[in-house]
Amino acid sequence: MAYSTPHEPASFHAEHVTPVATLLKAYAALITLMVITIATALAPHYVASEFFNSQIGSVFNNLVAMTIAVVKALIVLLIFMGLRNGSKTVRLYAVMGFVWFLLMFIVFADYGTRQWEPVRGWEPIAPGSMPRQRGSSEPDIERTPAPPPLSTIPGP
């Protein structure tokens, strides 16, 4: 009595019992990776910082830490959470969740490019190009007898 619709064969079931050995291996890998992350983080002032300037070093160390975290996450997802044997729909949803999570990082397109706006204030005047006098508080224009009363200004 196949109830499922033709497009999605029911596929993941009790036959996919993950062997204990696999689970233990995954666990061992997770613990090892954790030790590695802590070790790289505690290594004296970061290996990469020794060779490059500190900013590149920091980027490098972030990359290492995040790569390890992603690998750990994949182990948990694929083995512990059984995505390896999951149905297509389930895998689709898992992938969708993480893709949409990454979509939010589009905001960095904003934070990253704010500095690029073409004119940010006066551009510095090249010394000597515009010889002008230091302005006093007195604007040197002809003194008009009386300021225009506001009421004379035409409305729209």
Add this chain to the structure above:
Amino acid sequence: MSSLAHESTKPEGVFEQFETLDQQQDTYMIGMWAFLVTEVMFFGVLFLAYAVYRWKYQSIFYEVHNELDLLKGGINTVILLTSSLTMALAVRFAQLNDKRGQLRMLGATLCGAFGFLVVKSLEYSAKFQHHHFPGPDFRWEDPTVPASVAQLFFSLYFAATGLHGVHVIIGILVISSLAILVARDHPLVKGDYIPTEMIGLYWHFVDLVWIFLFPLFYLIPK
């Protein structure tokens, strides 16, 4: 119009809205994963906010993060990873219909969850003592690090780990109620491993969040 499935032909344990056990189990798994997608986005916002401010205040975050207790964070990581393993084993025993093994593993997972909370509360209480909990009582001694940014770091820290902690507490509630049901041979869980698998997925997700929280908060490189 042919009749496909009458009530009488339904196997035991199938709810009335479903036709077969297969269909029921698949439906539950899809529902659970759809819910996990929601959880990913839920924590995703916190990760994004963290990323934005870490990017903006790189060096200050580095200095503030030294206040966090790496040892306790590390212990908690080990505890959570281990409890994730025991949860996976619990699911395995459930699939194999081994009630005893399942109960034992669920118990181990619960121990891990409680252990995590104990360590976490020790960590939190230290923060409260040092007035590092954001709010009017917040105090920051180092004058060369802006207190407002330090407070921002701790707000993100408490928001993320606090929300994670809430998930751990919910985990404890559902795992213990599952264990009680299993122990009592309740028809919901007898011979059906799907409830265990669903709660397992939830618990692994809690672990997954911590896998990212740990390096992001405790291991900021200079």
Add this chain to the structure above:
Amino acid sequence: MWNFPIAPPQASNFASEFDALFGLLTFLTIFFTAVVGLVVLFFVTKFRRGRTANRSAPVNDHLKLELVWTIIPTLLGLAVFVWGAKLYIQMRTPPKDAYEVFVIGKQWMWHVQHPNGVRENNELHVPIGVPVRLTMISQDVIHGFYIPAFRIQYHVVPGRYTTQWFTPSKEGKYPLFCTILCGTQHSEMGGYVYALPQPKFSAWLANGGNRFQKPALTLGDQGKQLFDKLACTNCHGTQDTLRGPSLAGLYGKTRRFTDGSSVVVDESYLRESIINPYNRITQGYEKTMPVYLYKKQVSEENIRQLIEHIKSLGQPAAPTVAQQLESMAVRPAASSANR
């Protein structure tokens, strides 16, 4: 009540192009609404239930038709997008030598300062034919600075300078609004913009604006006084010292920081380093600068004055307002509008 215009006055360099684009979109809107409406009405009457019509061989799929009505709207949309983007980029790119006005938004008023120190509240006087650049910041919540007659609007955000610019083109008095809900009296946070011919404007400015008080000092000079009062000169001299880097000629240069990052010095960076000096430390220096408390020791206005002063350091003397206006008036107004 019976005086109802259907379009706002066109009083700036952007207005006519904006209205042209607006007109095009309005045409497209009416056209497509009419087409869809007429087609639907035609089908409804022709194939009305019970009416004899040729209903044989109904079409349920038509790939070509689908493609046509997918591609044509896409192309039309892209054309409108390109025009809109072009005008927007122009709106976001102020000319270098624009007349600069400083705007502070606060609950619930606009405070405006001209470079020579003239202040006004809830009013803005601008010269016709001269590009005017507004540098805006909010003291509390987000506001929106909006002059419909000029077709310009931009948010005024706390903590960061935002800018917008325009060249007024028609004399008159136009309303000015706040467009972001900012509290109880949001709808009263407005006033009028007065676009004046240049001579009138210069006279207005020279006579001290609305209050007819000649300001004692320009913004930069006020900044200099404050610079001395806050003892900035102790560390920031004409030369780099052990205690602090020199600020002369700093504006527009690239600054490197201890964490390896760098930034081109702009107003936002200067503002940040005045009130949050430890966010980024210049390479080669320690955290020795005293922290000046925002709003307690330095107000938003003070920060602006200091920035104006720092910008002038190491530069040849800044032009007076009158010189600036004069030099801009020489150029044809059109060239300043289309840079």
Add this chain to the structure above:
Amino acid sequence: MNATAQTHAHEPNYLEAGHSVRSWLLTKDHKRIAILYLISTAIFFFVGGLAAGAIRLELTSPKGMMLSSDTYNKMFTAHGVIMIFFFLLVAVPAVLGNFLIPLMIGARDLAFPRLNLLSWYMYMAGGLFAVLALLLGGVDTGWTFYTPYSSMYSNSQVTLTIVGAFIAGFSSIFTAVNFIATIHKMRAPGMTWFRMPLYCWSHYATSVIIILGTPVIAITLLLVVIERAFKVGIFSPELGGDPILFQHLFWFYSHPAVYIMVLPAMGVISEVIACFSRKRIFGYQFVAFSSVAIAALGFLVWGHHMFISSQSMYQGVVFSFISYLVAVPSAVKIFNWSATMYKGSVWLASPMIYALGFIGLFVLGGLTGLYLAGLATDVHLTGTYFVVAHFHYVMVGGSILAFMAGIHFWWPKMFGRMYNENLAKYNAIVVFIGFNLTFLPQFILGYLGMPRRYHYYYFAPEFQFYHILSTAGSTVLGFGFIVPVFYLLHSLKYGAIAGPNPWGAKGLEWEIASPPPVHNFHTIPIVRQEAYAYDAVAEEQVLDEERERTKVKN
């Protein structure tokens, strides 16, 4: 498939399955839960409508009529919060979706009936928090809760309202999870993806948007509450935060939320137009995929709400570009609906009149969206009544008219009785006219520069004429929304018995009795046909024969 499924006429229908309050409040039947939603959303709609009425009355004079500015701000906030979080996001998805999805795909119930009931309780709990906030003084931040105003400056009940919205958000997440699992796994044999009614397609797309977007707004609003409670600077620049980040996160959800409100409405329109044109929907696959395209692209355009909010110019340009692309799938739907009527047999019953009204208003609403997605035009028009008019054309002209169409279409299925069809037809026309009279002047107001959320406009009294027009229109519109309550309620007792299929529509839901029996299908049907197997020619022949017969009789 034929209309003989009526053989089990003795089976009690879902309305008769118990009359106690308890049998309603503890029901797990998706149809009963739909009715619970219908009642509660209707109440919220009228509360929100009252606030709208107060706003419109207030704006007839540049100096206000009777409210203080504070009260006015609370009024439009209440209007926005209630209409969006407690009416639009729930009306079509939870009322019609709950009722119809299992019926349309041939299932006995939703996948998780208990969760479904829990959703309704969470929705009610959220609603109670919002109402409580209203009673304790209201909120004055606008439904957008922009920081730092909402987090640091406002003295109103922001926290309570946010808690309400948060709980209601989880209610809709659970509903969405339910729909997704149901549509994936509970379709009747033979009901393939491409035999599903388009209503289910658009609901599926909507549910995906909900599970991806709603958690984002939930946690963002939670951060606002944290900021308010502890005075920390997550979004407040004075303490190191960034207020623009809030806007990014807010619109990351709230732009797709527009599609949550409008996609199911489009699904309703697909059903109604196909039925009353007696035609298979034109370009079924294009309409189906356009729903999915809208759902996916809808997440990439949030920045067009922020062109002038000091986000980077470059990002603005990219967002504008994608916004123009997302307009295309909506246009495709409109063209396909129009083409469906070609060579059909168009029956102008009341649901169809609402649906035609939807097409007209949605076209105008969608096209005016192009002004706001365009960068330069947005600079002048955003934050004005142009935006107000635009989204009311999409939300009221789109979602609510489609909701009305759906309610009129499936009312006989829900309650087994027909309402006064003539009254309904005239009412549809009244709503259409009232709506245009209310919101068309607002486009001009926006172009003139009238900012939204303004209590007084004495700086520019020339706006008054349009405001008075708009208020006059809103009176007509309000009338048009109140009359249906009476004739629909009247029909419950006095309406003619409708029979299983009063409209001659196709689809599984029309093959069972009206009102449907408790477990929907005595035997699960096997689907052997495409959706919308209408035949206009045969329909006309039947009509012709009938006419001949009556002629002979006379």
